[in-house]
Amino acid sequence: MDTEATLAAGRAIQPRLKDILAPAAAADAAERLDEILAADSSEPAMTAAAVRALLDEHDDTARFLRRFLDDPSFRTLLEPDGGPLNERSDGIDLLAGDPGPIDADLYRCPQGDYEWEHLQAGESIPECPVHHVALVRS
Numbered sequence: 001m002d003t004e005a006t007l008a009a010g011r012a013i014q015p016r017l018k019d020i021l022a023p024a025a026a027a028d029a030a031e032r033l034d035e036i037l038a039a040d041s042s043e044p045a046m047t048a049a050a051v052r053a054l055l056d057e058h059d060d061t062a063r064f065l066r067r068f069l070d071d072p073s074f075r076t077l078l079e080p081d082g083g084p085l086n087e088r089s090d091g092i093d094l095l096a097g098d099p100g101p102i103d104a105d106l107y108r109c110p111q112g113d114y115e116w117e118h119l120q121a122g123e124s125i126p127e128c129p130v131h132h133v134a135l136v137r138s
């Protein structure tokens, strides 16, 4: 028996018991699973055996455990942060080329006679038309 995977299955199924079992059975299983998983983990093999015995009591949870142990993609799907990469970030992906909110940068001639607003990402910064020197960001 795969101790680690069985313990992971126990943790993965816990918040889903109410979707898998009838309400009374789900509440009972969730409470016992909670106790099993919270117990002293100095004997992980025994904890895993208890998880397995509990999940084997119901066909649907036994099936969940078997699938969890046999199917790595099912396991990945259930991991808390297993969603697509884009949904994990906070919305700004700097590598995607999204210019983000318009926030103009102001460039000035070092001699102070010319100002230019940099509005679009990728737009090149011109020279001062009078002095022909690079503008500096202010």
Ligand SMILES: [Zn+2]
Residues within 6 Å of the ligand: 109, 110, 111, 112, 113, 114, 128, 129, 130, 131, 132
């Ligand atoms: Zn100038």
